[in-house]
Amino acid sequence: MPRKFYDGPQRDKPRENCAIFGVACDDIGYSVSKLLYSGLIALQHRGQEATGISLLETGGNIYTYKRKGLVSKVLNNRVLSKLWGNVGIGHNRYATTGAKEYSSSYYLQPFHFKNNEIEFSLAFNGTIPNYAELMKKLEDMGRVFVTNTDTEVIAQLIASLSIGTEDWPEILRLTSKFLDGSYAIIILTSEGDIYAMRDPLGFKPLCIGELKTGKRNLYFVSSESCGIDAVDGKFLRDVKPGEIIHISHQKDIHSEMVLRTNKTAICQFEYIYFARPDSIIDGVSVVEARMRLGMYLAKKDPILKNSEITDNAIVVPVPDSGRSVAVGYAKEAKLPYIEGLMKNRYIWRTFIMPGQNRRKAAVKEKLNPIKSVIEGKDIILLDDSIVRGTTMRQIVQLLKERGGAKRVHLRISCPPIISPCYMGIDFPTKSELIAAKFYNKYGDSYIEEIRKHIGADSLLYQTKEDLSRAITKSENELCRACLTGIYPLKSVEKIREIEDSIAKSRT
Ligand code: SF4
Known part of the structure; x- marks a missing residue:
């Protein structure tokens, strides 16, 4: 490339x-x-x-x-x-x-x-x-x-x-x-x-x-x-x-x-997002890995102990990326899985549009909450990742304003992304990654600040341990550099040293 x-x-x-x-x-x-x-x-x-x-x-x-x-x-x-x-x-x-x-x-x-x-x-x-x-x-x-x-x-x-x-x-x-x-x-x-x-x-x-x-x-x-x-x-x-x-x-x-x-460094993002769910990668079915990711999120989810929420909750995927994870979550939580967001399949490349207002309009064109199933409900919303957070913020707003959701509980199958990828995945820069940006700004309370920024009522990310467990591969087999900032290639370390020194010289 x-x-x-x-x-x-x-x-x-x-x-x-x-x-x-x-x-x-x-x-x-x-x-x-x-x-x-x-x-x-x-x-x-x-x-x-x-x-x-x-x-x-x-x-x-x-x-x-x-x-x-x-x-x-x-x-x-x-x-x-x-x-x-x-x-x-x-x-x-x-x-x-x-x-x-x-x-x-x-x-x-x-x-x-x-x-x-x-x-x-x-x-x-x-x-x-x-x-x-x-x-x-x-x-x-x-x-x-x-x-x-x-x-x-x-x-x-x-x-x-x-x-x-x-x-x-x-x-x-x-x-x-x-x-x-x-x-x-x-x-x-x-x-x-x-x-x-x-x-x-x-x-x-x-x-x-x-x-x-x-x-x-x-x-x-x-x-x-x-x-x-x-x-x-x-x-x-x-x-x-x-x-x-x-x-x-x-x-x-x-x-x-x-x-x-x-050791190996198989890209964990293939299982989370890139690969087609019907593929098998390095002996692991992608759809099954995604369902396990949902299951592990549910196992650790504190809101499932709160009957005020569970009695009123439905599990909704962000289409199409959150679908298999939501199935796994709903099964483990024993809650109804409902496709409460309708996706317009004839709109391409929603996320490529420049400008905040155009992006917002594009999300509305692409996704429509189904009010009859959403209204008054606690929505447990599942997606694969939060990168910048801009689109997710709009989806949460859409569920509340247009769908009439009572509360939106966001559940993310990938742990916080804190570092760019230098291994052939097209990624935003570090300064654009919401988890990296908010961690630098707020330290340990960064997840709570991301929640507030997105407008969700609660936010839960996958842990790195459960990620490996769901993919059924150990830390020594997976690349997780975008989650840890530790890169498996010498040449990337060199590039990062150069980038860091450029960034320092600018501050
Ligand atoms: S940093 Fe590693 S795990 Fe993350 S997207 Fe790139 S190759 Fe995949």
Whole structure:
């Protein structure tokens, strides 16, 4: 991705940056382009700005087609009918910047690399914080860049390390030694193989699947298992952190090597918010993790001991992000679950609108409280996270003013977010995060101050311990840097030191 982590002060949710999907078929008379389309459609939630695919055409050429827009628009029937190849990879992208230069097709993926020695296409989800350093070294070695992206840095690094060898697993092993970042990468080679690689800490999800029909065998690699479901594939397993997988239309799927570390840093936000609920990530069902998050919130909730509230309470999710958590909470609390907020599905990107008044109007257009079920009730409102707090404040107001709620008790499945993400998630800056800002201002009473600011009658966040318990992974397996401020990558620590010293010099 272009190296910028956050694109402006408008949104109130972090954003995942990309999705990747690959297919290899052992029947050279069969085109996988429609399967790439189906996989990418299922992964649309991970990137909506642009999409692209690379296919190995008969004769060994790689053809890449990529455009701005949703999958259904870019890969329409007319385009798909012209794209032919039995092996291919695809990518969905989110914009991380509004800068003009980044709308050039060079900045879209897959990134198709070709020189006199090597040709391949690469699709990447993640970020490489030390990319500028690597770029400088590669430029000093005479490499010429056409973009300012970590994607191209990876491609140029691969090209450099491939001089004199065709041993792809070894090239990728060496590549990973230089990359201090979060990444899931798939590569289509001109020999018709796909290589999939996940960083040794396993920040980004990646999994493999297959479909054996009797007529032909198909092998898949996908950011999430819902992509494999969408092509009727059988989910086989997750790619392990640090693993390099070879997917060959001639030789099936096999693991080339696993570059081990003694701990992992799987992004906890995948379970809380990013991933589709029907996906399984690193052996854990996302919907079940979310329901457990709701259950643990209910187990610790003091208001459930107050019969004045419980006799009058309903559990309401913020659609769609709070739904599974609310189901888990309601089940544990033995309270009715009611979809008391109607979402208008035809309004896109509510949280992208600039300006407080426009955002407020947009929330009203997008969400409507159903007065007949809300009025006079104690609403236990469930959502996944509070980032800036602006949208949540408006939702609480809406429930009270338009819905006639008696009280609103806000329950959040993610602990307070106090630090930005430098691992490829598009996040607001620290000064915009309400929990960080209020902690600096109010110290230990910051949660009560957030409650007052949002206008809720009570506020309960998930604890970090219950978060790990709900995901069924230990602290040593998860990245929780946005909750703790402790980052698992050396290159991020360097960036933070620089940012801190800039911030200090300004005060
Ligand atoms: S900092 Fe937060 S959002 Fe970023 S990778 Fe870690 S857990 Fe995920």
